[in-house]
Amino acid sequence: MNANALSINARGQARRAARSKTMDVGARAGFVARGVIYLLVGLLALRIAFSDGGGKQADRGGAIAEIAEKPFGSVLLWALGVALAGMALWRLSEALFGQAGPDGHKASKRAMAAGRFLFYAFVSYSVLSYAAGAQSSGSGSSDQQTDDVTARALQWTGGQWIVGIAGAGVICAGLWMAYRAVTRRYHKHLKMGEMTKKVRQAVDVTGVFGGTVRGAVFATAGGFAVAAAVQHEPGRAKGMDDTLRSFTETPAGPWLLVLIALGLAAFGLFSWANARYRKI
Numbered sequence: 076m077n078a079n080a081l082s083i084n085a086r087g088q089a090r091r092a093a094r095s096k097t098m099d100v101g102a103r104a105g106f107v108a109r110g111v112i113y114l115l116v117g118l119l120a121l122r123i124a125f126s127d128g129g130g131k132q133a134d135r136g137g138a139i140a141e142i143a144e145k146p147f148g149s150v151l152l153w154a155l156g157v158a159l160a161g162m163a164l165w166r167l168s169e170a171l172f173g174q175a176g177p178d179g180h181k182a183s184k185r186a187m188a189a190g191r192f193l194f195y196a197f198v199s200y201s202v203l204s205y206a207a208g209a210q211s212s213g214s215g216s217s218d219q220q221t222d223d224v225t226a227r228a229l230q231w232t233g234g235q236w237i238v239g240i241a242g243a244g245v246i247c248a249g250l251w252m253a254y255r256a257v258t259r260r261y262h263k264h265l266k267m268g269e270m271t272k273k274v275r276q277a278v279d280v281t282g283v284f285g286g287t288v289r290g291a292v293f294a295t296a297g298g299f300a301v302a303a304a305v306q307h308e309p310g311r312a313k314g315m316d317d318t319l320r321s322f323t324e325t326p327a328g329p330w331l332l333v334l335i336a337l338g339l340a341a342f343g344l345f346s347w348a349n350a351r352y353r354k355i
Contacts, residue, residue, distance in 0.1 A: 098165055103350045105162020105195065108155045110346030112138045113285075117340030120319050124332040133336075134315035135198065139205055149206055156203035163195035165355065175264075175354040219314070225300065226309035235304045238312070242300025249294030256286025265352045278352070281345035288338025292318060 115138035119131050131137050142151050169188035173180035228234045228241075255261060261282055267275060296318045303311035313321065322332040 098161075098168060099355045101158075101161025102165035102355045103353065104158035105160075105165065106346050106350035106353060108158035108162065110343040110350070111142075111155065113289075113343035113346060114340050115141050115343075116315070117336045117338075117343060120332060120336035120339060123320060124323065124329040124336060132316045133319045135201075137316065139202060143205070152202055152206035156199050156206055159195055159199035159202060163192050163199055166192035166195060221312050221314040221317075222309050225303050225312040229304070229307060229309055235307060237304075239301055239304035242297045242302075242304060242312075245297030245300060246294045247297075249290040249292070249297060251290070252293060253287045253290030256283050256290060259283065261286070264354055265349070266354060267352075269352060274348075278345065278348045281341040281348065285338050285340075285342030285345045288335055289342045292335065292339070295321070 112135055116133055116135070119133040119137050119141065122131060123133055131141065139152065139155075142148050142155065145151065166188050170185050170192055174184055174188065178184065225238055228238050231237065259279065259282065265278070270278065292315065296313060296315065299311055299313040299318065299321075303309055319332060319335060322335055323329045325331050
């Protein structure tokens, strides 16, 4: 067998693996894990809205720390990290071989899948590292990390432009998330025909509300990054925890954060619906 035939055979095996039952299970487990994180972040945000949150962070690190404190927390973290690795591998398969659906092979969609692979691979690594004992890895403050990264970037040549463009990118991503939620573009990725009427209604409530709130949080965080770039002040950039706390400083006070917290929890439930009905 020549090298070309071996290459074709290897690609065929990789494609079959990407469409295998194992990949399907891994992707769905990843949606479950994502749902757990968003539900916990929403609950932590509710605590902050009604008090100071007891020193908890309303971000991924806070969610990981919350799980670690529970009975069998370490086991749960290992399961969460492995599930997120399954999500990362599924996104990698989409980047390499295309997504489900008629337009799944577009270059733009494969590029987005590659970005999502990198994100979930990092999150999975963080969770697994924390479970293995590196407690500074998974549960570090998103606010401090954001400050550190922004401060370093602003010291580079053209750093203000880099931070500003990155912030604008996050704003655009957040607005796109909200747009997709409001227009229910997620329908094409779900097996809507398998849902009962009540399930479809629940999916739309959590998908539209949760997705819109998630997009608003991202867009707000991006706005803070742009402000940090314009004013050359790293402290202006905020991680998720500080971004959520900033909603209490609006005229609506803590009640806006309550709404945001419920939206994030709703997105967690929507993620669980994806675990059941997503086209993999």
